[in-house]
Amino acid sequence: MRYAENHKDETRKTILKVAARELREKGPDRLGVAEVMAAAGLTHGGFYAHFKSKDAFLAEALRTVFAQSRAKFAKAVEGMPAEHALATFIDFYVSPSHRDNPGRGCPIVALNSDLPRQSKAFREAFEAGVNGLTGVITKWMEDAGVENACNLAPSIISAMSGAVSLSRAISDRTLSDNLLETSRDGIKARLGITDAILSKRKH
Amino acid sequence: MRYAENHKDETRKTILKVAARELREKGPDRLGVAEVMAAAGLTHGGFYAHFKSKDAFLAEALRTVFAQSRAKFAKAVEGMPAEHALATFIDFYVSPSHRDNPGRGCPIVALNSDLPRQSKAFREAFEAGVNGLTGVITKWMEDAGVENACNLAPSIISAMSGAVSLSRAISDRTLSDNLLETSRDGIKARLGITDAILSKRKH
DNA sequence: AAGTTCATATGATGTCTATCATATTATTCT
DNA sequence: AGAATAATATGATAGACATCATATGAACTT
Numbered sequence: 001m002r003y004a005e006n007h008k009d010e011t012r013k014t015i016l017k018v019a020a021r022e023l024r025e026k027g028p029d030r031l032g033v034a035e036v037m038a039a040a041g042l043t044h045g046g047f048y049a050h051f052k053s054k055d056a057f058l059a060e061a062l063r064t065v066f067a068q069s070r071a072k073f074a075k076a077v078e079g080m081p082a083e084h085a086l087a088t089f090i091d092f093y094v095s096p097s098h099r100d101n102p103g104r105g106c107p108i109v110a111l112n113s114d115l116p117r118q119s120k121a122f123r124e125a126f127e128a129g130v131n132g133l134t135g136v137i138t139k140w141m142e143d144a145g146v147e148n149a150c151n152l153a154p155s156i157i158s159a160m161s162g163a164v165s166l167s168r169a170i171s172d173r174t175l176s177d178n179l180l181e182t183s184r185d186g187i188k189a190r191l192g193i194t195d196a197i198l199s200k201r202k203h
Numbered sequence: 204m205r206y207a208e209n210h211k212d213e214t215r216k217t218i219l220k221v222a223a224r225e226l227r228e229k230g231p232d233r234l235g236v237a238e239v240m241a242a243a244g245l246t247h248g249g250f251y252a253h254f255k256s257k258d259a260f261l262a263e264a265l266r267t268v269f270a271q272s273r274a275k276f277a278k279a280v281e282g283m284p285a286e287h288a289l290a291t292f293i294d295f296y297v298s299p300s301h302r303d304n305p306g307r308g309c310p311i312v313a314l315n316s317d318l319p320r321q322s323k324a325f326r327e328a329f330e331a332g333v334n335g336l337t338g339v340i341t342k343w344m345e346d347a348g349v350e351n352a353c354n355l356a357p358s359i360i361s362a363m364s365g366a367v368s369l370s371r372a373i374s375d376r377t378l379s380d381n382l383l384e385t386s387r388d389g390i391k392a393r394l395g396i397t398d399a400i401l402s403k404r405k406h
Numbered sequence: 407a408a409g410t411t412c413a414t415a416t417g418a419t420g421t422c423t424a425t426c427a428t429a430t431t432a433t434t435c436t
Numbered sequence: 437a438g439a440a441t442a443a444t445a446t447g448a449t450a451g452a453c454a455t456c457a458t459a460t461g462a463a464c465t466t
Contacts, residue, residue: 007462008413027320029232033454045456046414054454102319112368113316116305117230127372154373155366155385162365163358165315169330170357182358190389210433211443236424248426249444257424 012050015040019061020068024110025103028058028118059121065107066129070136082143087193089140093160094184096177099167108133108161109168133157146191159187215253218243222264223271227313228306231261231321262324268310269332273339285346290396292343296363297387299380302370311336311364312371336360349394362390 018039022031033054034044051057076092077085092098098105108130115126134153141149141156163183170176188194221242225234236257237247254260279295280288295301301308311333318329337356344352344359366386373379391397 011413025320027232027317029230030320032452034452043415044454045416048455049413108369108372109316111316112372113312113314114230115372117228117233123372123374127374130369130372151381151385154369154378154382155389158365158369158382158386159362159389160365162361162363162368165365165368166311166333166357166361169311169315169318169326169333171326171330175357178354179357179361182354183361186358186362186393190393214443235422237422246445247424248446251425252443 008050011040011042015042015050016061016064019057020065021103023058023061023065024105024107027111027114028122029114031058033057055119055121059119059125062107062111062122062125062129066125066132069106069129070132073133073136082140083193083197086137086140086144086191087188087198089137090160090184090187090193094163094180094187096167096180098164099176099180102168106161106164108157109164112161112165130154130157141191144191144193152190156187156191159183159190211253214243214245218245218250218253219264219267222260223268224306226261226264226268227308227310230314230317231325232317234261236260258322258324262322262328265310265314265325265328265332269328269335272309272332273335276336276339285343286396286400289340289343289347289394290391290401292340293363293387293390293396297366297383297390299370299383301367302379302383305371309364309367311360312367315364315368333357333360344394347394347396355393359390359394362386362393 015036019031019036022036022039033047037044037047047057051060073089073092077088080088093106098109102110107126111126115123118126134157137157138149138153141153146152160183163180167176167179170179218239222234222239225239225242236250240247240250250260254263276292276295280291283291296309301312305313310329314329318326321329337360340360341352341356344356349355363386366383370379370382373382
């Protein structure tokens with residue numbers, strides 16, 4: 001092998017890392033091959049040495065996004081008991097800071113409505129990502145003693161992502177913040193999470 | 204005037220009508236000028252006699268979509284008392300048939316995540332449409348005696364649109380239907396709508 | 407040190423796009 | 437009927453795009 005043993009792999013990872021940010025900001029249709037390569041410090045021609053098509057690349061980038069996102073969320077609630085993890089996650093997700101940073105946020109919020117228009121590979125990657133998140137939430141809910149966790153979890157996720165999505169459409173800050181707050185409260189209420197329960201467990 | 208008095212206006216309306224369908228299916232970025240004109244039975248060159256740019260056109264098309272959508276929803280609950288209107292609207296919106304027909308559905312679901320990537324004119328049209336819908340829902344909620352309707356309404360809308368959005372990502376029909384059902388129940392519960400109340404009023 | 411070979415760069419291709427200048431057609435008025 | 441003119445069509449342009457063929461160059465091997 002010429003070049004460092006893992007040079008190509010490193011480059012590939014760099015491309016995907018850059019793409020993960022830009023994919024959420026520009027969306028799959030406005031994200032150009034040349035642009036991603038330039039952002040990774042390369043020229044556009046080398047692209048097809050790494051990915052067999054733009055669609056395959058987009059699906060791969062989306063997997064990267066979900067993985068990043070998942071790691072980020074896991075870190076935010078590390079070591080907490082289930083109720084606290086849930087409450088913290090909701091506060092973290094349904095927040096002004098998530099609303100204001102699409103490029104670093106949840107891909108469900110950033111890309112959900114693009115989905116029906118994208119390739120099968122992309123849609124499959126998206127669904128897998130959603131399933132991963134659903135699994136995590138379901139586990140927390142079960143551990144927190146929430147009834148019917150398995151059915152409830154997807155609905156909770158949809159309410160959270162819907163709230164952040166819509167909050168991005170409301171230009172008045174106060175009203176947008178309000179939507180987020182009201183949604184947080186509604187979602188927690190649905191899960192039976194109250195301040196009383198949280199402080200009781202804080203031991 | 205040559206051509207029938209209102210020929211140009213008619214054509215314009217035809218273009219927008221066609222676009223209203225296609226905009227929701229293909230999204231603003233995949234919707235081409237030539238394509239819309241062809242679908243309206245015209246050739247691409249005439250486009251700029253009707254719209255000053257593609258962005259201006261997209262905003263106008265979005266206004267058309269919201270207007271259509273609003274008329275459709277209004278019709279679906281015509282003449283009902285507020286509680287029934289709300290319940291019917293929720294059942295109508297958070298439904299498999301809405302999920303399966305993006306081209307005829309709510310633009311919030313179809314276009315929400317495209318929003319941050321579009322022109323200012325487009326975003327403004329979107330927000331205006333959302334405000335219109337919020338107003339209608341708020342009124343129903345107030346009439347139905349729901350507390351704090353004004354704050355709650357946007358959160359309800361976000362939960363509804365989020366549910367339909369996410370349901371489009373889930374390939375397993377049963378699971379997807381489940382998400383919709385669970386969400387309908389959750390939303391109605393939040394509004395204090397029960398079957399008992401609905402049947403009591405049916406008089 | 408020179409050759410080998412893989413990773414990347416250069417440059418080209420053809421397709422698609424929005425936009426616009428100009429030509430053509432359709433209709434109404436005189 | 438035919439001139440006048442408004443609505444649409446034709447055709448061109450320039451830029452963006454994905455994709456690919458080929459050239460360059462870096463670093464390990466012997």
